[in-house]
Structures are given as C-alpha cells and as structure tokens.
Amino acid sequence: MKMVKGRDMQSVLDILQQRAEEDPSFFYRLKFGDHNNIVSYFWRDSLMLEDFKAYEDLVIFNTTNRTKKYSLICAPFVRINCHWKTTTFGCAFVTNEKEESFEWLLQTFKRAMCQQQSKIIFTDQDKAMSNAIEKKRTLSATLDH
Numbered sequence: 001m002k003m004v005k006g007r008d009m010q011s012v013l014d015i016l017q018q019r020a021e022e023d024p025s026f027f028y029r030l031k032f033g034d035h036n037n038i039v040s041y042f043w044r045d046s047l048m049l050e051d052f053k054a055y056e057d058l059v060i061f062n063t064t065n066r067t068k069k070y071s072l073i074c075a076p077f078v079r080i081n082c083h084w085k086t087t088t089f090g091c092a093f094v095t096n097e098k099e100e101s102f103e104w105l106l107q108t109f110k111r112a113m114c115q116q117q118s119k120i121i122f123t124d125q126d127k128a129m130s131n132a133i134e135k136k137r138t139l140s141a142t143l144d145h
Contacts, residue, residue, distance in 0.1 A: 008070075016043060022052060025049060027112045031104055033095075040101060042108045044090035052089045052113050055079055059089060059118040061129070063097060073097060077109055089113070102132035 001048035013030075020026045020089045023086075033039040064074040073095040081087045090112055110117050123129050 005091070016041075019043070019045065024074055027090075028091060029111075030109045031101075031108075038098075040092060040094040040104065040107060042090060042092035042112065044112050048089050050106075050111065052116070053083070055081055055087060056113070056116055056118055058120045058122070060122045062122075062124050063087075063126070063129075073094070074084055075105060093113045097126060099128040099131050099135075102129050 009014065016026075016028045020028065023046050023132035026043070027045075028041065028050075031040035032036050045072050052087060060078050060080075061064050061075070064076075075092040075094055077089040077091070078086055079089070090109055092105050092108075121133055123133065
C-alpha cells in the first residue's frame with residue numbers, strides 16, 4: 001500500500017476519536033503493520049450495534065474494489081432489513097484480502113458486537129474469506145463446548 005501522505009490518516013483518526021467522544025458506544029480498532037503503519041481499520045456506531053441486535057441472524061460480508069488514492073479495500077458488514085433497506089453493522093478498510101486480514105476483521109467485528117455472531121454469513125466465495133470464516137466458526141464452537 002502506498003503510504004498515506006499528508007494528514008489524511010491523521011484526519012481519519014481525528015474523526016474516529018471525535019465520534020468516540022460524542023458516542024460512548026462508538027467502537028473502532030486499528031491494525032498496525034510491520035512498519036508501525038495502519039494497515040486496517042474498523043468502526044461501528046451505536047445505531048449499527050442496535051441494528052445488529054435486531055437483525056443478527058444474517059450478515060452479508062463482501063469486499064469492494066480498491067479505493068483510487070490509497071488502494072484500500074472497503075469491507076462492509078451489511079444486510080437487508082425487513083423494510084428492504086440496506087442496514088450497515090460496521091465497516092472496515094483493509095490493505096489486502098489475505099486470510100489473516102479477514103481473521104482480524106471477523107474477530108474485531110465479533111468484539112464490536114459484544115461477542116455476538118451471526119448464524120449465517122453470505123460472502124462472495126473468496127477463498128481467504130471463507131477460510132477465515134471457517135476458522136472463526138470452528139474456534140467459536142470449540143470455546144462454546
């Protein structure tokens with residue numbers, strides 16, 4: 001990934017911190033790379049958490065094309081609610097689509113949702129994403145018993 005130039009990442013961090021100060025239930029996490037640079041970040045607000053509590057049985061998790069400027073991949077957690085509206089539960093930007101990135105993201109999403117997880121996750125059948133989901137499910141099943 002190109003290094004984020006200027007104050008762009010600082011602006012993102014400032015916004016996340018401001019939202020956390022305004023909303024005590026706001027949640028965000030950063031993942032740092034080998035050079036102490038931010039390689040992924042995730043956030044959700046209090047409304048996203050409430051929506052997840054109402055519609056937690058199913059989540060659509062898919063990645064989008066890379067952004068132009070910094071080549072980041074948007075990874076939203078969404079679903080269609082009973083009013084046929086897209087409901088967002090959380091969103092992340094990641095630098096790659098490797099299994100370890102998805103493992104971090106799924107673990108972070110579960111932590112953001114008060115350790116609750118969906119029964120069904122729809123994806124685009126990306127191999128790394130599928131492997132990360134399966135590892136998470138296997139670990140959760142092991143810990144539950």
